[in-house]
Amino acid sequence: MMLASLPRAALALSLTLALACGDDSGTVPMDDAGVPDAGPVDFGPVEPANTDHCGYADLPATARAGGTVEEGAVMAGVAEMDHRFPVGAALGAYTGRARALGFGAPPDGRREALAGGFSPSIGIETRNSAKAIALSAGGETVVLLKSDVGLADAAITHAVEERLEEATGESFAGKVVWATSHSHSGFANYTSNTVLYLGLGLKRDVVADQVVEDLVTVAQAALGGMQPARVGIASNAMFDQEDRVTRDRRGENDELMGGPAKDDFLVVLRVDAMDGTPMAIAPVFGIHGTILGEDNLLNSTEGSGAIERAIEESFDSPVVVMHLQGAAGDVSPAGSGGIACPDKPCYNFAKIETIGRYARDAILTTWMDAGEALEDTLAIEMVTRSVPLGPDWETFTVRDGALEYAPWDRRTLPDRELYAEDGSTVLSPIDEFNAPYGAGLCGGERPYFPGAEIRGTGGTPYGSCLHLDRAAETFGNVLQIDMVQMPACAATRLTLSALKIGEWSFLTAPGEPVTLWARTVRERAPAGADRTVVIGYAQDHLGYLLTVEDWLLQGYEPNINVWGPLEGEYVMEQLLALAPLVETPEREDATMGGTDRWVPGPVDASDLDAIDDAPLAGTLEETPWDQVYVRGQRVLTDSQPEDIRRLESAYFTWIGEDPRTGTPDVRLQRFVDGEYVDIERRSGRPVRDRDLLLTWTGDPLVPEEGEGQTHHWAIEWQAVTWLGLEGLEDLEDRVGVPTGSYRFHVEGTGYSLDSDPFDVVQGEILLEASYADGTLSGRATFHAPEGWRLLHLTEQSNGPIPANGTVVIAVDRAGTLENIEVELATDGTFTVATADGIDAITLTDRFANQGTLSF
Structure with a gap:
């Protein structure tokens, strides 16, 4: 689980403000060393925190x-x-x-x-x-x-x-x-x-x-x-040494x-x-x-x-x-x-x-x-x-008794001595972790949340720790979650x-x-x-x-x-x-x-509204709602997919079910031998995710209590080879997705739909070239600036990606064509010998993708 640095800082600020607004019973005066100046007081026997609120x-x-x-x-x-x-x-x-x-x-x-x-x-x-x-x-x-x-x-x-x-x-x-x-x-x-x-x-x-x-x-x-x-x-003890x-x-x-x-x-x-x-x-x-x-x-x-x-x-x-x-x-x-x-x-x-x-x-x-x-x-x-965990500090005695905690009374000040004279042997008992209900966000030396820190630990590895019981209510209020009574039973x-x-x-x-x-x-x-x-x-x-x-x-x-x-x-x-x-x-x-x-008990769900009946589920709209979310927040003007080139995306939208009743199963189909059939990967699994992005948007976006929603669903497919397309598994083949007629098939909760068919045609190759002294040189690339699929192992796939393999360059001189076959370099460049007087060139790769450049 990650507490990323920026959210952690924001959380720290929120908790600091919240705790600062409460009483200051958790803070004491500090001396110049950052240690409370109050001396130890005998409060009698120390008992572990109460867990009567937990059912076992x-x-x-x-x-x-x-x-x-x-x-x-x-x-x-x-x-x-x-x-x-x-x-x-x-x-x-x-x-x-x-x-x-x-x-x-x-x-x-x-x-x-x-x-x-x-x-x-x-x-x-x-x-x-x-x-x-x-x-x-x-x-x-x-x-x-x-x-x-x-x-x-x-x-x-x-x-x-x-x-x-x-x-x-x-x-x-x-x-x-x-x-x-x-x-x-x-x-x-x-x-x-x-x-x-x-x-x-x-x-x-x-x-x-x-x-x-x-x-x-x-x-x-x-x-x-x-x-x-x-x-x-079997095992391999040297896996991925190249990172x-x-x-x-x-x-x-x-x-x-x-x-x-x-x-x-x-x-x-x-x-x-x-x-x-x-x-x-x-x-x-x-x-x-x-x-x-x-x-x-x-x-x-x-x-x-x-x-x-x-x-x-x-x-x-x-x-x-x-x-x-x-x-x-x-x-x-x-x-x-x-x-x-x-x-x-x-x-x-x-x-x-x-x-x-x-x-x-x-x-x-x-x-x-x-x-x-x-x-x-x-x-x-x-x-x-x-096995037991906290809140009994004696539970955590390890190394045959060589390491243990001092009693967790929250009052006794630590001695701030962590290691023996050799600088590596951890001293015991550990009195710095004096947290009867547990502590979190340790790992730093300064307290993030005044009033919730473990007293006297500033400047040590315990300095950023916060008492969970003191922070729980504030965490809950800030993050809108109910953290209930501490210690956490789990x-x-x-x-x-x-x-x-x-x-x-x-x-x-x-x-x-x-x-x-x-x-x-x-x-x-x-x-x-x-x-x-x-x-x-x-x-x-x-x-x-x-x-x-x-x-x-x-x-x-x-x-x-x-x-x-x-x-x-x-x-x-x-x-x-x-x-x-x-x-x-x-x-x-x-x-x-x-x-x-x-054994956890039930959690209050009174804030959840009833599931929508979704009477419009299975309905197609000619013009989709302008707030239907698709990647990049593109505004779709048609609910049906349009004909696309390779590397471009096709979209389909419809009104469907409340997601709490189910998730539509969308499959990519292709017209083969007179009918549309599910496309299958090499393993026999259908193409239904990984190659497709499914999104849902409820209308209204922020419903009032008790207000129902209309549930809009959308699917996106970028026209590249799908994972498991046998014979075209290499990334160099990604631009060779089969051309032809496709559609989306939807199996929803209580309905099924088919999109209109759409055609996928050859992709466009971008050309840069120059010629002089009988030499034609240039570079061929593909560019899908709005794409999201992987096209190259090291280049950024929504930037220019080198074309690859053997290509044919048709050189046009006043209507006379000369076809030159050449193997592209790994960066998509080519150099060929040819006569001057070139009007235009057309480069065609093995998948019939083309690019033309006029001089």
């Missing part, structure tokens, strides 16, 4: 506990489906999308009650997927689930387990892994963790319930399709890491049917989902989704590709090219696509390696445990899992593991570093996971955790205490060493 329930015993781990024939099932999030919900996970901050404001000023105090989403670039891999062997059955959202939530993880038992009659207690992509442009409003409302908006039960429903549905589909299978796992896919973003800990370092440990889980047909591929490595910024309000699966799509279209049939996060906490996406964005919002989906193109070959190479390790008989075991428990598949151990990290933290886990895990895989952003979410020394180096990452520098190592030790259970021959009940879990 015991975890059911681990399913199938008490037996023996045995090898058995492998069965596997896979499935995928769209997550059914409503457009209009908020996107996670940028605080800058909070409406009060204004950095991610909708370009048309719309508001939507569903998003609460956050900007509403306005459409879809790529649809959120729910994916499932079910594995069974030796009497054990486990389900791996993945969602294209910002982070996991234990309430959803456990709800899915319970619902699966209800649906199947079989216990799945402790046998479900729910992992997430950590896209910062994925639908939100589902987490029950009130601290995380700061990045994902308030919880809407209607959204969270739908997430559970989708995960249960896709899990059941995978379980219902189980068949004999083989599983193989084309990812890059290290945390320079503060370079000394601890021995220099800049990132998560370069790639693991690929391969599942094949017995006849060799690929069923599933699960690459694991860390990459943040932050190519797009807070100004983007179109749902996108970001880099993780681009990786999945690139691999999917390497096969001739549907294969479930499930990218699982590794140590992405301090790993940014790299990529290249993209588009120039002089204005906001910046829809740089082109750069996202480069991530997938760069990652694909290395992942497929490791997938091939996994083919050498395929086994049809395996032992599988999985355990899950809930921050008092944490769900962890360990999964053993053959010789490999998969450990879930319930937050954002940084590279050093994940490496330490792997090095200390009983399966060994080369056979241990950390799956980040899975099962639950607490914040960034760092070692103590790393946390104290400050920087961005310590901003987002609740229980200070010992939190990350405590989680690590609890995970490492769980890991040995899957290494023994017994099937243990992992709940015996844990605690109960928090």
Whole structure:
């Protein structure tokens, strides 16, 4: 989750003003050293903060506990489906999308009650997927689930387990892994963790319930399709050394890491049917989902989704590709090219696509390696445990008691001594983190919010920390979210899992593991570093996971955790205490060493209006409403698409359903053999997103309470080759989308529509040329200044892009033509020998795109 610098400054100002207007009981006089001058006072025994406002329930015993781990024939099932999030919900996970901050404001000023105090989403670039891999062997059955959202939530993880038992009659207690992509442009409003409302908006039960429903549905589909299978796992410990896919973003800990370092440990889980047909591929490595910024309000699966799509279209049939996060906490996406964005919002989906193109070959190479390790008989075991967190400071004692917190009384002043004389050994007990209800926005040395800071810590790595209980009400008022009573109940428990598949151990990290933290886990895990895989952003979410020394180096990452520098190592030790259970021959009940879990209650939704009946759904307007939003806020004068050249865009608009009842499924069709048919990618999937942009606009943009809306939908397609167009997969082929007649087909909620047909014709090549002394030289380019699709790996795709390949130059001299065939240089330039007296030239590429230049 990101608190971008500008929103953070604005939030700081808002909180400062709000806190300044209250009483000053949280402030005391400071001496010259910045330490309160009041001496210590004995107030009696210190007790942890009260959690009576939190409701807890015991975890059911681990399913199938008490037996023996045995090898058995492998069965596997896979499935995928769209997550059914409503457009209009908020996107996670940028605080800058909070409406009060204004950095991610909708370009048309719309508001939507569903998003609460956050900007509403306005459409879809790529649809959120729910994916499932079910594995069974030796009497054990486990389900791996993945969602294209910002982070996991234990309430959803456990709800899915319970619902699966209800649906199947079989216990799945402790046998479900729910992992997430950590896209910062994925639908939100589902987490029950009130601290995380700061990045994902308030919880809407209607959204969270739908997430559970989708995960249960896709899990059941995978379980219902189980068949004999083989599983193989392989790794590459030197993934992406060129930093084309990812890059290290945390320079503060370079000394601890021995220099800049990132998560370069790639693991690929391969599942094949017995006849060799690929069923599933699960690459694991860390990459943040932050190519797009807070100004983007179109749902996108970001880099993780681009990786999945690139691999999917390497096969001739549907294969479930499930990218699982590794140590992405301090790993940014790299990529290249993209588009120039002089204005906001910046829809740089082109750069996202480069991530997938760069990652694909290395992942497929490791997938091939996994083919050498395929086994049809395996032992599988999985355990899950809930562990306590705050508000008891003694919980966080780590390193066999060598590090602990001093009691959290909020009154005792710190000694401000962090390290021993050697300058590296952290002193204990730590009395600087004196935050009975937790603290956030640490990582700096000065207090951002006077009145909410931890007293006496100015000038230390704790100086910017703020007491969550003192800031919660103000956060809520400024961001229009209800943060309720502190400590946050979700921050008092944490769900962890360990999964053993053959010789490999998969450990879930319930937050954002940084590279050093994940490496330490792997090095200390009983399966060994080369056979241990950390799956980040899975099962639950607490914040960034760092070692103590790393946390104290400050920087961005310590901003987002609740229980200070010992939190990350405590989680690590609890995970490492769980890991040995899957290494023994017994099937243990992992709940015996844990605690109960928090059970969230319903959230007030009285501010939501009733869903519109949308009686006009399925209606076409001759002239669309002038405020229908499409990329660039282009005003459309016709609801129907017009004939276009290659690289130009076609648009179609219609009146449809309230997005809370469903999302229209729009497909691109082409006229083939006398009829319009869905265009399919190489994998057999239809062209329905990634190549198409779907947007929604409600009329009025800001409805009054109880006022209904007319729901306008629009689709845009830029005429370039779609992902998975067999034979034309290379970027050099993007300008060669087949010409002919196309249309859009819409399946809505209770209606279907077809647009008018439109033709795609050859594209225009721009020419610059000169000739002298028998030499003709020049440059051929394409230019789509309003485009958004990727056309080149390194150039900006909405700027001049070099033409490529073999071309024919027709030289016109007073009506006499001379055809010259030439291979263009990589920058689109050419030089040919020809006689003088040229009147004009026409250059034609292999796709019949043309450009003409007169002299």
